[in-house]
Amino acid sequence: MTGAARGVGRATVHAFLAAGWRVVAGVRDVATARDGLGPHPGLTVVALDVTDDGEVRDGVARAEDVAGGALGAVVLNAGFAVMGAQDEADLDEVRAMFETNVFGAARVVQAALPAMRDAGGGAAVFVSSIAARLPIPLLGYYQASKAAMGLLAESLSIETRPYGVRVALVEPGMIATEFGRSTRRTGAAAHGEGAYAELLPAVRGALGMLRERYAIGPEEVARVVVQAATDPAAPFRTVLGGDARIVDDLRARAPYPAYQDALLAFLGIDWPRGGDGRELDVRGVAD
Numbered sequence: 001m002t003g004a005a006r007g008v009g010r011a012t013v014h015a016f017l018a019a020g021w022r023v024v025a026g027v028r029d030v031a032t033a034r035d036g037l038g039p040h041p042g043l044t045v046v047a048l049d050v051t052d053d054g055e056v057r058d059g060v061a062r063a064e065d066v067a068g069g070a071l072g073a074v075v076l077n078a079g080f081a082v083m084g085a086q087d088e089a090d091l092d093e094v095r096a097m098f099e100t101n102v103f104g105a106a107r108v109v110q111a112a113l114p115a116m117r118d119a120g121g122g123a124a125v126f127v128s129s130i131a132a133r134l135p136i137p138l139l140g141y142y143q144a145s146k147a148a149m150g151l152l153a154e155s156l157s158i159e160t161r162p163y164g165v166r167v168a169l170v171e172p173g174m175i176a177t178e179f180g181r182s183t184r185r186t187g188a189a190a191h192g193e194g195a196y197a198e199l200l201p202a203v204r205g206a207l208g209m210l211r212e213r214y215a216i217g218p219e220e221v222a223r224v225v226v227q228a229a230t231d232p233a234a235p236f237r238t239v240l241g242g243d244a245r246i247v248d249d250l251r252a253r254a255p256y257p258a259y260q261d262a263l264l265a266f267l268g269i270d271w272p273r274g275g276d277g278r279e280l281d282v283r284g285v286a287d
Contacts, residue, residue, distance in 0.1 A: 002026045002050050002108055003078030005033040007177035008127060008225075011218035012075060015226045017042050021072070024063035026050075050078045050104025051096075060111035070119035073229035074112045076105040076149075077127040081142040081183040083203075085196045088187030094141045097184070101145035105152065113156075113165065120164040123229045126153040127221070130173045130244035133251055135263070137271065138189055138196070138203050157236060168228035172221050173241030174210040199271065206267035214243035 001016075003009040004025035016023045017040050026048025027033035034045050044066050048059035063071055079101040082093050109124065116122035131139065132146035150169055157167035188194030192201070221240060228234045239248050246266060254262045257273065264271055 001075035001077055002048060002104065003127075004045075005029065005036060007179055008172075008175060008218045008221045009077045010037060011222035012077065012127075012225050013037055013043065015219070015222035016229075019226055019230070022066055024059070024066050026059050026078075050107055051099045053107060056104075056107040056111050060108065063112075064115060070115035071112055071122055073123045073125060074108060074116075075125045075127065075225055075229065076108055078104050079145070081139065081179070083138050083183050083185050083190045084141070084187035085138055085189040085194075085199075086140050088189055088194065088196075089141060090186040093184055093186045097141065098145050098148075101142075102148045102152070105149055109152075109156065113160070116165050117160065117163040122164075123166040123168060124153075124156065124160075125168045125170065125225050125228045126150070127170050127172075127225060128153070130171045130239060130241070130247055132171065134173075134244075134247045135260075136203060136206065136267065137199050137269070154236075166232065166234075167236065168234060169237045170221065170224055170228060171237060171239050171244060172216065173239075173244030173247070174207075174215040175218055175221060175241075176211070176215040177218050180207070199269075202269045202271065206269050209268055210243050214241055216241045 001009065001012060001023070004013050005027040009025075013023050013025050022042045022044070024044045024046055025033065025037060026046055028047070028049050030045050030047050037043060037045065044062070046059045046062050047055055049055045080097060082089065082097045084090070105126065113124065126149055128149045129146045131143045132150045135143055150171070153167055153169040160167060185191060189196035189199060224238050224240060228238065239245060247263070250259060250262050250266070260273065
């Protein structure tokens, strides 16, 4: 699996080991990851920067050596976030994020899927986020990367239908990890300046509210990932967390532009819309 050093990745490694799997954990810093993951006879830790074609090929080849052939499952988890207003963000930072979140997953799929397809089995589990359908301001580029990841998973699930390779998409809401510390801030707004300066404290407040009220542990996500990889009856998409379910419901019942009002009300962000527009009664949405 990719992004295995901490958070959901680390919890998922432990969950697979507990289920009796041999696990190849792909990480950027092998020595640090080994210390964090701890020793286990079923664990192999390999260098795997998903933006590096050679490391991806070598990492997947090592995993296939451990497996004795095609992989039984590949978990696509590596990722980070960029925060910034879309008309201010440094696009080089955005490209770097897409290289990890989107093209990184694509590289691993291209390296691992041919053998799985030829063997007629296995599973590819994409660990995405409800952010794919939760347009929090200043996080649009991150959310776009997660939406792209979800669409790759949907398309792949159709492409691999004749070959016995299952594809699953896990979309958790807020998770109690240190993921936020790896967020890269870019542009004036992400530093509390410029035209969108007032959004930064509001977004921080919204994220704090989601963490306080709805955050789930990484172990809960890991449990769903293992189920997705092992249970043929597992659904294609699994939404985890109370916040994720609320956003799912809003998407289903609120048309634009009323959806924006409902979402911002749920998040507690006061960012008025210019001009006239219908308001959605959001009473009870967050209950």
